[in-house]
Amino acid sequence: MAPSLPDVAAGDDPDDRADDRPVLVADIGGTNTRVALARGTEILSDSTRRYRNADYPGLESLLRRYLAEAGRPDCAGACAAVAGPVREGVASMTNLDWTIERDTLSRAAGTDRVALLNDLQAQGHALGHIAPDALAPVLDGVAAGPNAAKLVIGVGTGFNVAPVYDTAAGRYVTPSEAGHADLPIRTAADMRLCHFLATAHGFPSVEDVLSGRGIEHLYAWLGTEVHDPREARAAEIMEAVAGGGDARAADAARIFVTFLGRVAGDLALIHLPFGGIYLSGGVARAFAPHLAGFGFAAAFRDKGRFAGFMGNFGVTVIEDDYAALTGCAVHLNRLSLAA
Template sequence: MTGLRLAADVGGTNTRLGLARGGVLLADTVQSFRNDAFGSFAEVMDLYLQDAAPGGVEELAIAIAGPVTGATARLTNRDWHFDAAALSRHLNGAQVHLLNDLAALGQVCPHLQADCLDTVVAPASDAGGDGQRLVVGIGTGFNLSPVLDAGGQLQCLNVEYGHVSLPLDVAERLRSHVTKAGTFTTVEHLFSGRGHAAVRSHFPADDAGTQEFLGFYAHLLALLARNLMLAFLPAQGMYFAGAVARSILTSPARGLFAERFQQPFALDARIAAPVHVILDDAAALKGCAALRLPG
């Protein structure tokens, strides 16, 4: 028996694969593949395992950028489908577990070290909280996962928040600068790779236009984040992941985001949360490596 687990992070654009042992990702085994070169996840997996683990693996944990229903799943932004039973047979009986990619990040976010994070809004000195966190992914698509740490047991909820209607305050701000703003009807229509590009097209292509766009989009993101803070109360932190989130929150517009995000609420309660950007591209793989499989 190899004692190996294959950890997989499958997004709409790329698939990352790595081997894990004893709950720890083996960093020197991580490889990334462009999905356009393959017809299915199994094709990517087989190519990787030919050299990385010719003796096979005992377990497979896959973080998928799309809805997971029990033992089946599909990618939101690519016609790839996953069946745990079929993959198990393909791997000679290996135990297979499917989870949403944001849930995989939720498994690891409480344990990420400072060098894996960029803190945009620092925790308050008197921050308490009851173990609630929120992972927000903005890349090819949009989704999030609420994370609850209950006595050391992490519970990461599956959510398809990208298909929720755009909040009114975000839509009103969008209309102030963007013609045909009504085409952005859901959260993912606006906060995703294609939404980011569509809004960018409404600003001049020069440096000044870029800076204006970054500030505008950061303001939109701050409004969304405030809605998410009220909805999920992530007192232990809001963790952003994905190329779009990283491009905005590590840009000069991060200060504007922080200022807008920290405006007081019209409630008789102190509601606040630190905000971090996940910089570690292997974070979801680490979550798959650390995941406790049932049975």
């Protein structure tokens, strides 16, 4: 059976599909929310705004602020991408104490045509609509047909993945919560890292390493390894990596890239994304200049007798910070055309 589409409520008037009113799109992350207006599949120029989630008690007040600043446009629809699972019209944030309902989005935007997506699903819907200069190749793959499966891996405040399937019935982007799977381990040092994470956080998950706070965990763990405990923020660690003045920061980054390669390689074997793997999110973009130097390719292809097979999968970094907004617009447009 084909995966079901996310919950959507369509307006009563079929002619609404032909009007020229904008739609409201939002990308709700663990730290920030990006909001914009779109017409069709295009984000309207200069309409994008970013807000700190900590400044608002919930999504409704944030969206009302945006719409007031935008001149209170009459919206034909609204779609929000949420960093957390969506079920039965309700989204639970993984790294933020917000619960978002379809009715909340409808009330804030003043429209009955609304949809909620997981944020990685929105990234998946954006594929094919992202400007070529916002796609940075990391590894070359083998050319594949237009309907080959693709995979989006999001590395930001959290970690998650979304497989993308183009079928005769349309595009399906299936959700997951893959960041909370077990961290893969191979060495004695990996096991010590897992014990450190379990002691501090209760469970050594992929997201505990491959996320913004993950690089902080690695930096702190390396300090315990040499009995010189120190902590640093992710931004400080990445600045030190770029500056080359902190060996511990470089070691933390190298371990991060190794795990990213391993996990991405495992996911490639699970989903067989011959159409390519796409890394998205602020942390993925921050690491993009360091992937080659810290051994991403070797870790990705380190699969024993399947090492050669791994050359089938290309890897690309999505450098468009607003790709999820485009994905929301694309998804809502497809739902409107199908209504």
